[in-house]
Amino acid sequence: MGTLTVIENIKPKGLGVRHAQTFLLFLAMLFAFSMRVNMSMAIVDMTNSENDKYFDWSYGVQSMILSSFFWGYVFLQIPGGELAKKFGGKILITISISVNSLLSLAMPIGAKYGGWQFVVGCRVLQGLTQAFVYPSMHHLVSQWIPLEEKGRLSTIIYAGGQLGIALQLIAAGFLATAWGWQAIFYANGTLGAIWTVAYLYFGSASPESSKLISEEELRYIQTSLGRVGGAKKYPTPFRKIATCLPFWAAVIAHCGQNWGFFTLMTEMPTYMAKVLDVNLTKNGVLSSLPYLAMYILSFPMGTMTDLIIRRGWLSVTNTRKLFNSIGLWGPALALIGLSYTPEGNMLLAVIMLTISVGINAGQYTGYMLISIDLAPNFSSSLMGISNCIANIISIIAPMVCGVIIQDETDPSEWRKVFFLASGVYFFTNLFFILFTTSTRQPWNDPDEEIGDVEKKTPEKASSVHI
Template sequence: MGIAEQNVAPSGLGVRHAQTLLLFLAMLLAFTMRVNMSMAIVDMTDENNDTYFDWSHSVQAMILSSFFWGYVVLQIPAGVLAKYFGGKVLMAISVGMNALLSLVMPVGAQYGGWQFVCACRVLQGLTQAFVYPSMHHLISQWIPLEEKGRLSTIIYAGGQLGIALQLIAAGFLATAWGWQAIFYTNGTLGVIWTVTYLVFGAASPEQSKLISQEELQFIQTSLGRVGEQKKLPTPWSKIITCLPFWAAVVAHCGQNWGFFTLMTEMPTYMHKVLDVNLTKNGVLSSLPYLAMFLLSFPMGTMTDLIIRRGWLSVLNTRKLFNSIGLWGPALALIGLSYTPEGNLTLAVVMLTISVGINAGQYCGFMLISIDLAPNFSSSLMGISNFFANIISIIAPIVCGVIINDETDTHEWRKVFFLASGIYVCTNLFFVLFTSSDRQPWNEPEEADKKTNQTENI
């Protein structure tokens, strides 16, 4: 009988579940502060308001893109920092700094203009660069193999719920108390979470003062991490030459192309093609992200069940759900391309399916770096997120080049077909070349010992 079969989880909820909840809320708040400007800027530039800004379309585009200027820069360094300092400190800095910048945004915008707003967004992007590498590191420390699909999906699904709630709430907040209320609400909630996490959060089970010995042993045994944990040097040359990892990076890039194409263009498509007004637009635009949030839970649970029952190997389970998450949206976007003009219901259904079923990626490429090398998962995620978010910047620009007439359904069809093709090709590369096998360089010292023993023999 193997270790995984002998290792029995303690009954009831544990500290790892409390950490999962805190990290879920961190993702939720990080994404609300990531997308709040997209909704707020509509009201900020409305001349019917008492306080508004006469910003040109190009200035508004600069403000909306400035977050990603900072976000891309620190991805790889953030992965290294998370490995050496642990995920807790960097996660607290990320959400805390974003919260403080949100609180100063309304006053700063009035006195500093768009330049101040851009500077704040760049700083928010710089600090949010820590989110995914730190989260990956924390998951690799806290989540046992038997619960990885379910609990890690819950954590990452917080981002989609954050987008949906922000899209819905922003309109109501701005209508009731002005656009400033959007930033004050996000900032206040972010500060509350940061204080709570600093008190109750922990970088690893070994550092937690609340965890029981039984739960600690369960997590350590599951992850093969019993004993003192050493800080290992990052094997950059081995990472660069690891094809299974780069297959996950390619899938991540394909996922971001489709996801950010829809996230940035969906409101415009609904307004220009489907003739949906702004208030209704926010609610309808949130439906796909709510669907993605809700679908992530059964997919995460099914992942754990399939692996636990031995129906599929870990690798084939990853491939299955990644294919659902990328090839599913590809088919839905083709269906959307041929939706009859004026059929709002069918168009919204196809958009909801294309984003909602994308939840499969949480149990696919997102977990590969933890499978391959949990000791360096933060560095791997930093590299992957770096390339994927360059794609996030490029995709909307390419859409802008393709679409000359925003009311022309034929031009939108080109955008949707391009996204479908990228989904299909990148997932095919992932299926052919990825792996879930623990890499020898995950434990550099052990790998060196084995090499020396082989040479001696």
């Protein structure tokens, strides 16, 4: 009788090409979210009647402008997932950042001559091309990031979005004060264009297509991901996906996350200005604190995720549930606290806002990684479906705020908004806890028997040596 030999997958020493790709994708997320949120700050100055030239837009028009990004964003999510699977993530993420950069550069002149209609059109086009961001990013993560480093490196990438929001909110106030709101869009467009050139030269769709990667690092990534011989491509099993309850549990959690997150992201500058009476420059700094907290907290959470799985303290499934609960139930409690903050107590209000957004970092190693756990071969398609549905919520949430808030200076109306977001956070995460799993699905690899697939399930990742 032969002896079964377990081959240890040795991690190459030092930094590798996968780390360079991680950094480039981190910057892509940073610039994408900067351009996604810049209007939330710019519109405060664009509609300020104290300026010599301002736009006399009603709150309804402003809400339409803020939500218009998501009209386009939702439309191409599912096609974006399929395109990422077919052509790879590099092409799509390049299109996304480059087009958004060009539109940002065109925004100031277009707004002057085309009014709010032009602004809405630009935001829709930016949303259309940013629809590729998450599907292509999920595809690139599934190609480049070894299982042993998934928590840490994927967190670095996705947390770039929060740092982008924070830096945008900080910089926007100073840029608008010094050179006018137009400088916000010019800065975003220029930085995005520089990234595009760098990524075209250094970026790669997969380790197999990289000309810079070493044989040792390539073998390490392929072995870790169970695809020695190169990545395989299969037609997307939409019927299997439609009946996969663990995936839909992740979609529900994604919807809850988007309701709370985008309610705060789009409305926080207005809340700061109208309720807390904070000027534009200070508004940007204070509004950025929650996203800086989220960015900073994402790293210990990502590291703890890898550690818990590697040490076998919890299964992958329970680890995902734990951190998703931190990421959604934590903000739910903080928003209730914010609702009862005494009127005029700006310090406590900012602290509660910071906690509600900062602790939300848990979702990066929660529902966000379920698609990759369940079916890495179809992770871009799964994320496209999930993001499409969840971002319908991103359209609805600001509009609901517009309906609820008739007087922007009335704290009691904002309290209703915060209570609603808290309830959505709670019940969507409860559904996630009850019905999700990280077990690799048999339909991930149609060529293999179910028994073989089970051997590769992420639930076994804790036994891999690094």
